[in-house]
Amino acid sequence: MMLISKKNQYALRAVFELARQHGKGPIKISFIAEAQAIPERFLEVILWQLKKSGYVQSKRGYQGGYMLAVPPEKLTVGALMRFLQGDIAFAACMAPVPEKDCPFQGNCAFSPLWRRVRDAMFDVYDKTSMQDLLNNDNNMVSPNCNSK
Amino acid sequence: MMLISKKNQYALRAVFELARQHGKGPIKISFIAEAQAIPERFLEVILWQLKKSGYVQSKRGYQGGYMLAVPPEKLTVGALMRFLQGDIAFAACMAPVPEKDCPFQGNCAFSPLWRRVRDAMFDVYDKTSMQDLLNNDNNMVSPNCNSK
DNA sequence: TCTTTCTTGACTATTAAACTCGGGAAATAA
DNA sequence: TTATTTCCCGAGTTTAATAGTCAAGAAAGA
Numbered sequence A, B: 001m002m003l004i005s006k007k008n009q010y011a012l013r014a015v016f017e018l019a020r021q022h023g024k025g026p027i028k029i030s031f032i033a034e035a036q037a038i039p040e041r042f043l044e045v046i047l048w049q050l051k052k053s054g055y056v057q058s059k060r061g062y063q064g065g066y067m068l069a070v071p072p073e074k075l076t077v078g079a080l081m082r083f084l085q086g087d088i089a090f091a092a093c094m095a096p097v098p099e100k101d102c103p104f105q106g107n108c109a110f111s112p113l114w115r116r117v118r119d120a121m122f123d124v125y126d127k128t129s130m131q132d133l134l135n136n137d138n139n140m141v142s143p144n145c146n147s148k
Numbered sequence C: 001t002c003t004t005t006c007t008t009g010a011c012t013a014t015t016a017a018a019c020t021c022g023g024g025a026a027a028t029a030a
Numbered sequence D: 001t002t003a004t005t006t007c008c009c010g011a012g013t014t015t016a017a018t019a020g021t022c023a024a025g026a027a028a029g030a
Helices: A006-020 A029-036 A040-051 A077-093 A111-126 A130-135 B006-020 B029-036 B040-051 B077-093 B111-126 B130-135
Strands: A056-059 A065-068 B056-059 B065-068
Touching (some): A006 A029, A006 A130, A029 A040, A029 A065, A040 A056, A077 A111, A111 B111, B006 B029, B006 B040, B006 B077, B006 B130, B040 B056, B077 B111
Antiparallel strands (some): B056 B065
């Protein structure tokens, strides 16, 4: 039971690392992978997909890497979550329960509840910028490197 | 990407059906399965597990079945969700992201965010009783029976 | 032209979720 | 006291989603 898939957790952590390094030029995948304990080859895929959101950009070759396309205080978790969940199936996945799984076709006693829950979640997500997360970052310990 | 597993959706719908039939004595599994479009043998397992919560009770043999142990207005979605998510791993699963999956052992920049999201969700869950759901139940259509 | 680093599709492995099955036990009825 | 109904419960199987890998290519600079 996990509300955010591991892949999306990786994506958020990767963007967080880019925010932390914002202004230092392109950051290599290998650096991000190590700093955030993310399997490197998997992170390649994740960042490449994230690029399509427009929130991160890349540069190839020597001294290449990834960087934020938006300043950390302008980039919210909500914007990222909408993109990350959307790459599976936009409309349905904004709800805690995809409506295709509802035998009552979304027209059931629970749907107002799911709507309220989704809104409550995104209310929090939308109010949290990458800069806000950076401000929490004081008491962070080093990762226990569960990347393989 | 589904915030509530299908099994937990079934559980909620089953309890909802028991709430709807509250006061009519024991309700058979087969009846609930049909009314809520839930695979019958799977529902057996689900209700048997739900019994351990104390919110539903059962009676065996002829004219047996399941019934709510608590009146619908006293039973909240929050209470059920705590039980349903808890039977996997209580503490961790109250968070949108289980802490065992956090390489920073929960001591990371994201954990305050996950806490706020969890609290926002349960705020909604705790304010919604089975009776509230029944009050939404007017414009409900019949299930398209995807039970096998 | 050599090295670096991202790019991209396709592929495999792993895991968790969803579901099934068969026999047993309590309760009631005949 | 036997038959029928209905829940009880452990143990299995199937399916689908997620996680992760691989290999070859293309741009950018040294």
